[in-house]
Amino acid sequence: MFYLIGLGLCDEKDITIKGLEAIKGCSRVYLEAYTSILMIEQSKLEEFYGKTLIVADRDTVETDSDAILDGADQVDVALLIVGDPFGATTHADILLRARARGIPTEVIHNASIMNAVGACGLQLYNFGQAVSLVFFTENWKPDSFYDRVAENRRLGMHTLLLLDIKVKEQSEENLARGRKIYEPPRYMSIPLAISQLCEVEATRKEGILDPESTLAISMSRVGGGSQQRIVAGTLSQLGKQDPEVYGPPLHSLIIVGKRLHPLEVEYANSFAIDETWKRVAKDVYGVSDE
Ligand SMILES: C[S@@+](CC[C@H](N)C(=O)[O-])C[C@H]1O[C@@H](n2cnc3c(N)ncnc32)[C@H](O)[C@@H]1O
Numbered sequence: 001m002f003y004l005i006g007l008g009l010c011d012e013k014d015i016t017i018k019g020l021e022a023i024k025g026c027s028r029v030y031l032e033a034y035t036s037i038l039m040i041e042q043s044k045l046e047e048f049y050g051k052t053l054i055v056a057d058r059d060t061v062e063t064d065s066d067a068i069l070d071g072a073d074q075v076d077v078a079l080l081i082v083g084d085p086f087g088a089t090t091h092a093d094i095l096l097r098a099r100a101r102g103i104p105t106e107v108i109h110n111a112s113i114m115n116a117v118g119a120c121g122l123q124l125y126n127f128g129q130a131v132s133l134v135f136f137t138e139n140w141k142p143d144s145f146y147d148r149v150a151e152n153r154r155l156g157m158h159t160l161l162l163l164d165i166k167v168k169e170q171s172e173e174n175l176a177r178g179r180k181i182y183e184p185p186r187y188m189s190i191p192l193a194i195s196q197l198c199e200v201e202a203t204r205k206e207g208i209l210d211p212e213s214t215l216a217i218s219m220s221r222v223g224g225g226s227q228q229r230i231v232a233g234t235l236s237q238l239g240k241q242d243p244e245v246y247g248p249p250l251h252s253l254i255i256v257g258k259r260l261h262p263l264e265v266e267y268a269n270s271f272a273i274d275e276t277w278k279r280v281a282k283d284v285y286g287v288s289d290e
Contacts, residue, residue, distance in 0.1 A: 001076045001103075002076075002078075002098045002103050003023075003077070004078075004095060004107045004108070005079070005081065005107075005108045005110075006087070006108060007019070007038060007082050008083065008110040009116055010227075012040060012048035014110065014223070015049075019110065024049070026075075026077055026078045028054060028068075028071075028077045029052075029054065029077075029080065030055075030079045032079055032080060032082070034057055034058045034061075034165070034167045035082070035089045036081075036082035036083050036165070037082060037250060039221060039224050056068065056079065061079070065093070065094045065097050068094065069097060069101060072103045073102060083110065083113055083114075084112035086109075086112075088162055095107070113219075113250075116222045119230065120232070120267075120268055121267030121268045121271075122264050123259075123264065126157055127157060127158045127160055128151065128157030128158065128159055128257070129148050130159070130161075130162060131148045131149065131161055132161075132163075132164065133188065133197075135166060135186065141200070143203070145161070146201075146206075146209070149208055150208045152255075153258075156257045156258040158256055160254055161253040161254070163190075163250070163251050163253065164187075164188045165188070166183070166185065168185075169182065187250060187251070189249070189251055190231075190243075190251045191239060191243050191246070193253050195239065209255070211239065212236050213234065213284045215232070215256035216235050216256060217268060218232075218253055220247050220249075221247065222250075229247055230271040232269070232271040233277055234280055235255075237276060241273070256285070260287040261287070265277075265288075
């Protein structure tokens, strides 16, 4: 059997009982380590699961998946995914490959950032398409996300922005020279994300992400209990906060749409930097809790 098992969002104890039982019976257990991270060390997982984990990078999962699947028709093999296997990740490919080789498969789900963002108080029903924001470089500043946010905003929908993760990346020079030297992992932070959004707004000038009148909610380490941090305000306010406010990765950002209920404004107000949250909700979004 080939298992695809979601680990949830925070630590070793977020695995489901079903997932843990499957792992215990596996001959090989891979940990997918490039689309998300847990808030604990790999050794904690190994101790709790009683298994040594084989770290699977993007190359292994996407181009060398046969190595993961080898023997899975005879013994049990698992690939562990932080969050949910289908939550903002594309692991359908390895399942299709397994099925093509006649290997039985099973997916064991878990919480994902895609549903846990509900912690900010906005109704998940009113989220539009989620978008990914990638690290800009000097010569590469892809801005198609702006059109997606615009489409959502036209319908009054909220946008969940997932922020780029760079793990095991080569610098352009090392890539060009064929040197297998990797840069340290990088996780996009809220302040960097907001500065990139403002840069694109300044170029496109369509007012979709106007810093003063756009409400946004930052979500750090969602599902992490006391480590979780949510901050609500205008884009401009969030961009001016000390980076310490958001703390270590992972971070996500919500651009608030106009389909807001007064109760949602009230709920998220407990995360607001100041009264600007309520003022903009009333004056710009037309929603008041009074
Ligand atoms: C490609 S998605 C992977 C999602 C994962 N499979 C899941 O179901 O949650 C990774 C991005 O989601 C966001 N993310 C994941 N977990 C998060 C968390 N606990 N708190 C805040 N953002 C998170 C970050 O923006 C991160 O870069």
